[in-house]
Amino acid sequence: MSQHIVNVESRKKSLHYFYEKVVMPLGFKFTPDKELMNFLLEQEVILEGKHGIPFCPCQPLRNDRIRDMQIVCPCIPFHRKHFNEIKRCWCGLFVHKDVLDPDKLQQLPPKGGEQ
Ligand code: SF4
Numbered sequence: 001m002s003q004h005i006v007n008v009e010s011r012k013k014s015l016h017y018f019y020e021k022v023v024m025p026l027g028f029k030f031t032p033d034k035e036l037m038n039f040l041l042e043q044e045v046i047l048e049g050k051h052g053i054p055f056c057p058c059q060p061l062r063n064d065r066i067r068d069m070q071i072v073c074p075c076i077p078f079h080r081k082h083f084n085e086i087k088r089c090w091c092g093l094f095v096h097k098d099v100l101d102p103d104k105l106q107q108l109p110p111k112g113g114e115q
Pocket of ligand 1: 040
């Protein structure tokens with residue numbers, strides 16, 4: 001395994017450890033879909049390498065600092081009301097604690113102009 005891949009894996013583990021502590025008190029957990037979780041964490045490590053911050057892998061950067069800081073993972077505190085309604089975050093990296101099968105979640109359109 002190359003050093004780069006080892007570093008990515010180790011950073012993914014650190015993010016996982018840190019994120020779990022942040023999202024659990026908010027009523028969320030990591031998706032049980034391990035493949036999706038691994039993919040998204042890897043994308044975040046790549047984004048962190050590029051921008052110095054683990055931005056959301058499924059939201060575009062707008063070069064608007066205030067807006068962009070609201071899509072630093074985990075962005076749940078900024079969008080909690082909406083995520084509570086859809087029981088997951090936009091990317092699906094996190095789901096409500098009571099969600100066992102994320103594939104069964106309804107896809108609801110965002111309300112109030114929030115995306
Ligand atoms: S939508 Fe999910 S993966 Fe994206 S930043 Fe927010 S919490 Fe992280």
